[in-house]
Amino acid sequence: MALCSIFCPRIPVRFRPKPISPFLSKPLFPLSYRVYSSLPPTSSTKDELGSVSIGFLGMGIMGSPMAQNLLKAGCDVTVWNRTKSKCDPLVGLGAKYKSSPEEVTATCDLTFAMLADPESAIDVACGKNGAVSGISSGKGYVDVSTVDAASSILISKQIKDTGALFLEAPVSGSKKPAEDGQLIFLTAGDKLLYEKAAPFLDIMGKSRFYLGDVGNGAAMKLVVNMIMGSMMASFAEGILLSQKVGLDPNVLVEVVSQGAINAPMYSLKGPSMIKSVYPTAFPLKHQQKDMRLALGLAESVSQSTPIAAAANELYKVAKSYGLSDEDFSAVMEALKAARSQQS
Ligand code: NAP
Numbered sequence: 001m002a003l004c005s006i007f008c009p010r011i012p013v014r015f016r017p018k019p020i021s022p023f024l025s026k027p028l029f030p031l032s033y034r035v036y037s038s039l040p041p042t043s044s045t046k047d048e049l050g051s052v053s054i055g056f057l058g059m060g061i062m063g064s065p066m067a068q069n070l071l072k073a074g075c076d077v078t079v080w081n082r083t084k085s086k087c088d089p090l091v092g093l094g095a096k097y098k099s100s101p102e103e104v105t106a107t108c109d110l111t112f113a114m115l116a117d118p119e120s121a122i123d124v125a126c127g128k129n130g131a132v133s134g135i136s137s138g139k140g141y142v143d144v145s146t147v148d149a150a151s152s153i154l155i156s157k158q159i160k161d162t163g164a165l166f167l168e169a170p171v172s173g174s175k176k177p178a179e180d181g182q183l184i185f186l187t188a189g190d191k192l193l194y195e196k197a198a199p200f201l202d203i204m205g206k207s208r209f210y211l212g213d214v215g216n217g218a219a220m221k222l223v224v225n226m227i228m229g230s231m232m233a234s235f236a237e238g239i240l241l242s243q244k245v246g247l248d249p250n251v252l253v254e255v256v257s258q259g260a261i262n263a264p265m266y267s268l269k270g271p272s273m274i275k276s277v278y279p280t281a282f283p284l285k286h287q288q289k290d291m292r293l294a295l296g297l298a299e300s301v302s303q304s305t306p307i308a309a310a311a312n313e314l315y316k317v318a319k320s321y322g323l324s325d326e327d328f329s330a331v332m333e334a335l336k337a338a339r340s341q342q343s
Contacts, residue, residue: 137163
């Protein structure tokens, strides 16, 4: 059954895309992209949204609130997670549960996956009892995990070999934006699926970008997180330097917040960093994974990224101190350790 035949009769007319030939799903230019940013929220009724069955694989820091927002909007949601107990709160809110990714994709029209890294994203999609085993023509798979382009292309190929459609859609934004439905989706892949998934992306996010071929969304996400990882390492250095020269780091955070280098991240994380407390919103292990993947991306095109490379070393040191599951702002502990070794 064609995907359109599953979705179109049940998605309200205003969400139906103009018919797009599968042959036009490739962009006209290799890196062309279209931006759909800060769209007004969709206004589907609960009945309309509930008529498409949604699967959600991965109930971690991000996946759980994203699935919750779909449920709260009236969607029919089926969840799966490797550690089953993390599905319990969602089931309590009305989600269905299936015991494998295969069963989820076999029973759902549209499945989202939010997994830790390339290895888990590939395993959940392509491994034993994985999503590929259950999916078929007429369905869609949207991988919102942060992975590298090669992994995304591999998953895309296996999904598409079944006749189903694939969209990569990594997110910019952390735990709070996920809870608030304020994520930014960086999508690429099947344009038709992008259009079909849009009402659901708009429940979970505040904006979405369509970037063309699979791999472009992954690359965009890695560039963004490479910048973020370097910013955080530099911010941590600044806090420690301000303390060492007798300044009040709280005043530093305030000064930064009023100037051109302000970023919400600094005001959000600065006060707890000063107290050496790192409540986890974005696990440090995932930030280091993203630095590693971004450096691989840079290597693939011989782009020099010395600042990101130096920052990556700090995240690696922080991991070696057992800080993998702390927030990525705990990278400051690696600098503290370096400082105490010097003195
Ligand atoms: P998380 O809390 O660590 O959750 C990771 C998820 O992956 C869990 O559901 C975990 O299952 C599952 N998983 C890990 N290894 C697996 C395996 N081998 N097989 C099957 N499932 C496996 O991570 P998160 O913060 O939600 O992040 C998820 C993704 O979003 C990552 O790619 C991350 O880089 C990206 N991201 C995170 C943030 C953020 O601020 N947190 C922001 C943007 C993007 P278990 O529960 O069984 O461990």
